[in-house]
Amino acid sequence: MKNKGNKIVVFLNLKLYSLEAIYGAAYVFLDRAYVYLEEAAKSKVKVTLKGKNRLTEKGLEILRDEFLNELLNFSLREQVSKSNKKIREYIVARALSAASSAVIPGRRPMGQEDGPGRKLSEGVIPWTGERFKEKPSEKKEKIWGKDPLGIAVPWEEKYLAKKQLRKKKGK
């Protein structure tokens, strides 16, 4: 590591740090420093960090140390990402398959849309909506269930008829 003219140079071994990790760490520092990458030797990278503001020697060393810490952080993130790749893909696949098999009310199932120029292939039952229509009695029971206390009966049905009867009797 060298520092000269508001710059500090770090040599990194590509066997220890991946290029993705170096990019990630460099990206974090773009707002604080000018970062330049060069090949130093075979599987070695020369990273030049130049402070955007004037920095002291101590400041440059802090910049370098923070860069190295960020590099470790990105290396670990990469490692975790690699080890979790399979489970992540599995979760996404499950979520997508669940979303595609779900039938949304009021929307035609996938593959039965009749857009312009689209022909229904043989063997596919054309969409009429009938298959998904419920019988009125079924629907009512599903929505309200059993109503032993008569809570679901509208106010007009329950009281207005009685009131009108009372009025007629009064007359």
Added chain:
Amino acid sequence: MIIGFDKKFYALKSIKNAAKAYEELADFKVKTDKNKITVEANNIDKDIENVFKDEFCNYVLSETKRIKSICP
């Protein structure tokens, strides 16, 4: 001003994107060799001449990172 980029670390597309983004500030010529991509910048805007190279390099690096994260 001539700026050299190592092909191992910088993508050609990112350099072209950067040159396009900076086209109002300088005139660019991009050349590719076996290992290096060389950018020749002429007629650089006087106001930013002292930081031009560093800012351009940073822009290229950020573009490279963006491109590599989309299609590694």
